[in-house]
Amino acid sequence: MSQLLAGKHAVVLGVLNKWSIAYAIASAFTREGASLFLTYQNEKQKQTVEEFGSELKAAAVIQCDVTKQEDIARLTGELRNAAPVIDAVVHSIAFANKEDLSRPYLETSRDGYLLAQEVSAYSLVSVARALAPLMAKGGSITTLTYLGSSRVLPNYNVMGVAKAALEASVRYLAHDLGPSNIRVNAISAGPIKTASARGIKDFSKILDGVAATAPLRRNTDPAEVADTAVFLASDLGRGVTGNVVFVDAGFQIMGIGGTAL
């Protein structure tokens, strides 16, 4: 079969380690022939992400803390110099204070609320605004979300509220960027054991509950999320925008049992 992303230039933000959903996506993009750009937040992750960059034959690995406007501007400049156009952007970034993911949502501090919103939701807006001008031939922007945006899932708390803002941002950005033929979508992944997920209290209970309840009776494999990201970034996804696509073994359709988790 021919490669679905041959000739496309793709930026993937959010690779931290081999367990990151962004790593699975970056690997699938390489498999499908994309020319890849990876980012890392700061010096601490530089070496690891550069190693992933050489493994995945990335065109460049660029530092970008999405809370810093100057970093986003530098990323944009480096991409403009390195690629004729950008065709696909994957935003796989989120952060909340650990204590806000283990106590009642009622206790969320103003600072904790604003931090989660800034890193996990507003960053999609600032990245899209900066990179859309490089997407001269149109393209695809994809972010990662979770069911906690619309259902109450114990301990997801402030991150659920940030994901609600993220999903609403997907719809508004899809409307703004549609005339430029830039599509904006979210993938709502089932729970996956990653560094971020480990910050959520009792996360392993969520994994067990989903495996017992989901229609497919198992958890989500990051490779399944990655293949959906390939579809959205490819020409096969050309009619899809403003959507939240669930890749969760079907868990989100469940009522009793589902919402209790």
Ligand code: NAP
């Ligand atoms: P992960 O490997 O920990 O990835 C999260 C990434 O966000 C890390 O690379 C992290 O980098 C980055 N990040 C945080 N603050 C940043 C900042 N200021 N600037 C730049 N990067 C920053 O965990 P993951 O589970 O793959 O998460 C990826 C996305 O999938 C997130 O949006 C998450 O909410 C979503 N998601 C995860 C699950 C799940 O169960 N795992 C389910 C549905 C959706 P640093 O560590 O260097 O800060």
